[in-house]
Amino acid sequence: MNITIKDIATLAGVSYSTVSKALNGSPLVKEDTKRKIVEIAKEMGYEPNIAAQRLVSKNTKIIGLIWPTIERTVLATLVTKISDEIANTSYSMVLSVDPIQKAMDTFKKFQVDGIILFEENVNIDINPNSTPLIAYGVSRQRNYQYPIIDANHEQAMYEAVHYLYGLGHRNITYIGDISPIDPFQMEKYEGFKKAMDKFGLAGDEYIIDTRGLDWYNGYVAATKLLELNSLPTAIVGGSYDISGGIIRCLKENNVSIPEDISVISYDNIPQMANMEIPLNCIGVSVEALASEIVHSIINLVETENLETQYKKMTPTLIERSSCAYART
Template identity: 30%
Template sequence: MRMILVDKERSKMKKITIKDIAKIAGVTHPTVSRSLNDSNLVSPKTKEKIKKIADELGFEFNASARRLKTQKTETIAVIFPTNFYHIEAEQFFRMLQKNLIESVEKNSYNVIFQTAENSFTGESNIKKVIAQNQVDGIIIALNNLKKEDIEYIKRSKKECLFLYYKNEIDENSKYFGVDNFYGGYIATKHLIENGGKKIATISCDDEISEFYDRTRGYKKALEEAKIKLEENLIFNRGITFESGFDWVSENKDIINELDAVFVQTDLMAFGVLQGLKKIGLKVPEDISIIGYDDVDYCKYFSPQLTTIHQPIEDLVKKACQELINKLEGKSKKMEGVVLKPYLVKRGSV
């Protein structure tokens, strides 16, 4: 492509238009507009050529005017729980947030993050972003959304999906999640395959579906192996490092009888590893430990933590693409998906 030399003083006096770009590129005005909008109707080669010309001419595409005309904001709201920044949830939601930003911005959309409620007034942030027409679509990433918020979203006819957490109120809502039952099953099965017979699990509140499902998977693996389920070996704790550490000091007698422990979050598992070290038990020589999530820190503990990897990156990509395809009219309806987690073998089993 020939180089375009623009006299700076001249460019200041004359405002570059789409017509100018079309004339230089030898294409029609709609082709320029589609290219700057990153439309799939234009070939990648032509889009690249037109964008390069626009850049060299100092052309600034007025996206705000186009949004006013189309009545679209090209923005997606992601709704997180109010405690997403707490230490027990921070790792997971930071990973979720990173992948959401990448997936949404890759599709030339904007993303805003909100908690479901204003932490001072208790008012619904969901109603606010919809009423002020701030977004085209909504991604819900929390497990206890109020019924009135769900009904408000329905009435607004905004496209919406549930990410990772199921909508227990409306079974017809689009859900993109991970099979936590399968995750709990393969975690426990791996411990059994490595000689575990007396296996405890440390879970959290059974009312939270992800932990309820992981515990069901744990029970299923024991049942298949014809290992008697002992209800006293199922512990419900908080999902913090301290919870795992304290569990060890509070249950020394039981721990001495165990072959293995399935800890249902990595953060708790790190606490368990430290607690076991303090009382003189070696992992995996004396007892095996498996976690859940596969956060970055798993590689840096000693021993490195065997865990269940959640395919968050793939899940977010699929969810965002489905939502954006629906917003842009490329599909008539969204298809939810449930992905299977997988085992990551390291040194704690």
């Protein structure tokens, strides 16, 4: 049997309108009354009638998230963190893994209040229609008609080299995907090169293109590195998955981390602390990204305004066990 506001009002001894206001967090209801009503609603297993809410408020309190054909660990972790963050608000989340336009059409039918779009390396133009939309992972080089939130990839790679330089490393290799069709990978590459130039270190001979972003790409690239006559004292990995492959290859070939080679990686997710070697990393944490994305879309839904249209978040460096001072 469906529990209604009328049932809760009868048990709580208050009016229907008081129950409605209490369940929507209205300040017009005394806190003790509100707590009592919420507790009764939970005990009775009350589920709000979204269709009815829509008729009254014109809002569904639902945020749609579009996650098209992405299988990387970092982005899967970010989706989980976004879901957790939304759970702490009055909104709910619906996830779609359909192609972008199909997902947009579906969310329009459901009349979601706002949309979060993962648009990494998606080379199509998006028309957000009338639904508030925020995207994660869109190059500033492209034209866009909606707010963008992203991490500062170039700054992260620059700071990684700066950090290793401070540890005395002068022979530093970058292992990452250098793809001209992926602006974010190119930003990492450019950040690494700028830092190497800034500190007067070697150039392109210390760069290995993985031609992909997964674990196996990192493993193969590290194998190529070990075939060189002269090895670096430090490696900057282009992503969490790539760096996992690098570490496995080095360990299989009895290269000690960080005694023989230090490793620092782009990305900043909790899993990096539990790798074979707890990994030093630099990037915007998934928790910080999730918080910024969720509160920005809710602010856009409720106020139709954001202070900035394009926000690059500042990376944070986390020290663990994979980097050490260079041997002299």
